[in-house]
Each structure stands twice: as C-alpha cells, then as structure tokens.
Amino acid sequence: MxxxxxxxxxxxxxxxxxxxxxxxxxxxxxxxxxxxxxxxxxxxxxxxxxxxxxxxxxxxxxxxxxxxxxxxxxxxxxxxxxxxxALGTLIVQIVTTKDVEKFSKYLRENGFGITVMEGHGKEGKIHILQSVLHRKDLNSFERYVNKYDESAFMTISDARTIRGGYFKNRIINKK
The missing domain is CATH 1.20.58 (Methane Monooxygenase Hydroxylase; Chain G, domain 1)
Structure with a gap:
C-alpha cells in the first residue's frame, strides 16, 4: 500500500x-x-x-x-x-472573395470591430478584413466568418499589447 x-x-x-x-x-x-x-x-x-x-x-x-x-x-x-x-488578444486577418462591404457590416453587426484594407494578390485586387479580439471570443468569431464565407482565408496571430479603439468597449453577441 x-x-x-x-x-x-x-x-x-x-x-x-x-x-x-x-x-x-x-x-x-x-x-x-x-x-x-x-x-x-x-x-x-x-x-x-x-x-x-x-x-x-x-x-x-x-x-x-x-x-x-x-x-x-x-x-x-x-x-x-x-x-x-484563453488569455490574451489576437489579430485576425481574413481574405475573402465575398462582398467585403456586406461581410464587414455582418461582422460589425455581431459585435466585432473590423478594419478593411486593400491589397494585391496573385489574382489582383483583394480585400483584407482585420479584427482584434479577445482570445476567448475566437470560436464565436470563427463561427460568424464560416457562416458568411466558408472559403475565407484566415490568419490568426497573438497581440502582445493593445490600446484604445472600438475593441476596448465591444460586447460580443453569443449566438
């Protein structure tokens, strides 16, 4: 024993x-x-x-x-x-072939701060949607992205420090 x-x-x-x-x-x-x-x-x-x-x-x-x-x-x-x-914050970038205005509006309506940038890829002009979010909100964010555009290209990276912006006061709708 x-x-x-x-x-x-x-x-x-x-x-x-x-x-x-x-x-x-x-x-x-x-x-x-x-x-x-x-x-x-x-x-x-x-x-x-x-x-x-x-x-x-x-x-x-x-x-x-x-x-x-x-x-x-x-x-x-x-x-x-x-x-x-799920500590920390993330920077998520999405490249989509969908209507970027409607996509960004959809994500904003669901509580996410979105910045839209223009870029150039192999196929020409592209749009990149960027969001900074709490790591605990990533699954919710991914569900919204996949619901709108399953084929979206998404990169996720850690953000060490953030200050100010819409992110600070954002409340996520849990659906």
Missing amino acids: GYILGYLFIFFARCLDVSMATTRTIMVVKGKKFTAATIGFFEIIIYVFAINKVLSGMNNIGNVLSYALGFATGNYLGVVIEEKM
Whole structure:
C-alpha cells in the first residue's frame, strides 16, 4: 500500500507542477511578472518534493514511471488549462472573395470591430478584413466568418499589447 501511495504522490505532484509551469510560462509571455513569480514559487516547492521522492527510491522503477507519467499528463493538462484560460488578444486577418462591404457590416453587426484594407494578390485586387479580439471570443468569431464565407482565408496571430479603439468597449453577441 505504501508503494501505491508513493506512486500516486509522485504522479499527482508532477501533474500539478508541470501544469503550473505551463501557466507560469503564459504569465511570463503576457508580462504578468508577479503572478508568474508566485506560481513559480509554489511550482518549485512541489517539484522538489516530487523529485526528492523519486531520487530517494531510484531503485524502484515505479517511482521513475510515475514521475514520467506525471510529467506527460501534466503537459497535457497544462495545454487544456491554457485553452480554458484563453488569455490574451489576437489579430485576425481574413481574405475573402465575398462582398467585403456586406461581410464587414455582418461582422460589425455581431459585435466585432473590423478594419478593411486593400491589397494585391496573385489574382489582383483583394480585400483584407482585420479584427482584434479577445482570445476567448475566437470560436464565436470563427463561427460568424464560416457562416458568411466558408472559403475565407484566415490568419490568426497573438497581440502582445493593445490600446484604445472600438475593441476596448465591444460586447460580443453569443449566438
């Protein structure tokens, strides 16, 4: 019974500290220094206890396997947590062959700020619709885009900092 509890401790400690590492990394990238430092403090305490348990029983393959399985599971959980947190802002660009005036009006009517730019592609003149949005609103935005133009070409990139504009006060209709 003692071995099983040890394996479970190592597994869950490793899941937790790796998930925390993912969250801490996101906070570092987002510039949230204090939050990242706080998470890092607790993350390393958990890590030290887990690695101590493994190193004090290196002759027990179960400890090593529990550690490895906890690490792998922690990575998976970290990504799931990151997806649920959906922190940050995105810049989305859409190239469409549809009527750009109607498309931009449709997106604006559904709560998205849109800027229309003209460009030149292989086929000649094109229009690019650009929007800055909260990451948590991406799925909703994609549904609206796909509903209007399934063949639209869309690129999505992270925005580190935004200031002002229509984006700041926008409310998304959840349909």
